[in-house]
Amino acid sequence: MTVATSSEKLPISWETLLFMAGVHLIALLALLPQFFSWQAIGITLGLHFITGCLGITLGWHRLIAHRSFQVPQWLEYFFVLCGSLACQMGPISWVGLHRHHHLYSDQPNDHHDANKGFWWSHIGWLFYDVPAKTEIPRFTKDLSDDPVYQFCETYFLALQLPLGILLYLLGGWSFVIWGIFVRLVVVYHCTWFVNSATHKFGYRSHETDDKSTNCWWVALVTYGEGWHNNHHAFQYSARHGLQWWEIDVTWMLIKTMEVLGLAQNVKVAKPS
Numbered sequence: 001m002t003v004a005t006s007s008e009k010l011p012i013s014w015e016t017l018l019f020m021a022g023v024h025l026i027a028l029l030a031l032l033p034q035f036f037s038w039q040a041i042g043i044t045l046g047l048h049f050i051t052g053c054l055g056i057t058l059g060w061h062r063l064i065a066h067r068s069f070q071v072p073q074w075l076e077y078f079f080v081l082c083g084s085l086a087c088q089m090g091p092i093s094w095v096g097l098h099r100h101h102h103l104y105s106d107q108p109n110d111h112h113d114a115n116k117g118f119w120w121s122h123i124g125w126l127f128y129d130v131p132a133k134t135e136i137p138r139f140t141k142d143l144s145d146d147p148v149y150q151f152c153e154t155y156f157l158a159l160q161l162p163l164g165i166l167l168y169l170l171g172g173w174s175f176v177i178w179g180i181f182v183r184l185v186v187v188y189h190c191t192w193f194v195n196s197a198t199h200k201f202g203y204r205s206h207e208t209d210d211k212s213t214n215c216w217w218v219a220l221v222t223y224g225e226g227w228h229n230n231h232h233a234f235q236y237s238a239r240h241g242l243q244w245w246e247i248d249v250t251w252m253l254i255k256t257m258e259v260l261g262l263a264q265n266v267k268v269a270k271p272s
Contacts, residue, residue, distance in 0.1 A: 010128035010129060010130060010131075011128065011129045012127060012128060012129075013126070013127055013128055013129050016126055016127060017127045020123075020126065020127075020188075023181055023184055023185060023188075024185055026177065026181045027177070027181040027182045027184070027185045029177050029181070030177050030178055030181070030182045034174075035173065035174045035177050035178070036174070037171070037174050037178075039171060039174075039175075040171060040174045040175050040177075040178035040179065041178065043167065043170075043171070043175055043178060043179040043183075044178045044179055044182055044183045044186070047085075047179055047183045048183055048186060048187055048190075049223075050082050050085070051082055051083065051085045051086040051183070051187055052086060052187040052190060052191070052222070052223070053223040053249065053250060053253070054079060054082045054083075054253075055079060055081075055082030055083030055084070055085060055086050056083050056086050056088065056187070056191055057222060057223050057224070057225055057250045058079060058223075058250050058253060058254065059076075059079025059080060059082055059083045060079070060080070060083040060091055060094055060095060060098075061098065061225070062238050062250060062254070063076065063079060064076070064079075064080070064091065064095055064143070065094075065095045065098045065099060066235055066236060067236075068236055068237060068238035068266070068267045069238045069254055069257075069258070069263045069264070069265060069266040069267065070263065070264045070265045071257065071262055071263055071264075072262065075262060077148050080148060080149065080152055081152065081159075083152075084152040084155075084156040084159055085156075085159055085160070085163060086184070086187050086191075087156060087157060087159075087160060087184055088187075088188070088191060089156070090149075090152055090153030090154065090156045091143070091149050091152050091153060091156075092136065092140045092143050092144060092149055092150075092153045093133070093136055093153065095139070095140055095143060096135070096136030096137070096138075096139040096140040097111060097132055097133070097136065097139075099139040099140075100132045100135055100136075100139055101132075101195075102232070102235055105208075105209070105210035105212070105232065106199065106209075106210040106211050106212075109131065109132070110132075111125050111130040111131075111132040111133075112125045112195045112196075114195075114196070114199035114200065114210075114211045115211070118196050118197075118200060119196075121195045121196040121199060122189075122192045122193070122195060122196035122197075123192055123196075160180060163179075163180065164176050164179075164180050167179040167180065190218075190221045190222050191222065191225075193215075193218045193221065193222065193226075194218060194222060194225045194226070194228060197215055197217075197218050197226075198212060198213050198214070198215045198218050198225075198226055198228035198229075199211045199212055199213065199228070200213065201213060201215050201218075202214045202215030202216070202218075202226070202228075202229070203229075204229045205229055205230060205233070205242070205243075206229055206230065206232075206233035206234075207233075208229065208232045208233050210232055212228045212229040212231070212232040213228060213229050214226065214227045214228060214229045214230060214246065215228065216246075219240075219241065219246065219247065219248070220247075223248075223249040223250045224240050224241055224246075224247065224248030224249050224250040224251055225240065225250070227240040227241045227242070227246050227248060228240075230242050230246070230269070233269070234269035236267045236269070237267055237268055237269035238251060238254050238266050238267055238268060239251040239254075239268045239269065242269060242270075254266060
């Protein structure tokens with residue numbers, strides 16, 4: 001299994017490598033009996049929804065990266081904040097790299113090219129200073145001057161501190177370990193499965209110039225993002241699960257917002 005060819009000789013991003021190792025190691029403390037509680041698991045699941053679904057999937061991906069629908073600016077900023085609490089880079093960097101991926105999907109200059117193996121596309125690419133990072137400004141001209149985006153880009157890591165303090169006041173170290181570290185690890189891997197598993201496992205409904213697939217179990221843990229072949233075929237679509245059996249929780253939320261008048265100009269691909 002290849003993670004990077006010797007010809008690339010990409011410099012290691014030690015900051016990212018050490019951070020990810022630290023978060024995963026601290027999350028293991030949740031295995032100790034003194035830190036277990038059902039309330040802590042409930043907090044983790046709730047924050048998984050807020051940061052993973054409302055933040056990353058609905059907010060950063062379908063709303064901001066692809067502009068598949070519109071919401072009032074205050075609501076967009078709320079979703080930007082929720083995504084920032086997922087601690088997956090700042091919103092400008094995340095959106096820039098995602099747009100870069102779609103332009104070069106599974107080509108040599110795709111930073112998580114699935115042709116380099118499951119490990120590379122899942123997490124390996126994060127540990128290197130991939131060239132795509134230098135192209136982020138080219139893909140984010142619509143976001144780079146916004147002060148809210150700039151704030152979240154700079155302080156996304158620091159935002160974990162007030163959240164951690166709140167969790168500690170509510171339930172002590174158990175809530176902190178589960179609500180911060182376990183939740184981060186789970187949301188990380190759920191998101192990364194979209195880069196790795198949905199370019200390897202599942203079925204293809206549409207012919208696209210990449211290896212994207214529709215994978216039901218990834219859709220289950222990512223609120224509908226696992227219908228990835230559909231998404232690559234219709235990048236503009238707010239709805240990813242195009243068939244009746246392709247359950248798409250995020251689309252249900254977007255549709256609900258549309259009914260309530262909070263989402264406008266919702267773009268939808270028609271199922272074949």
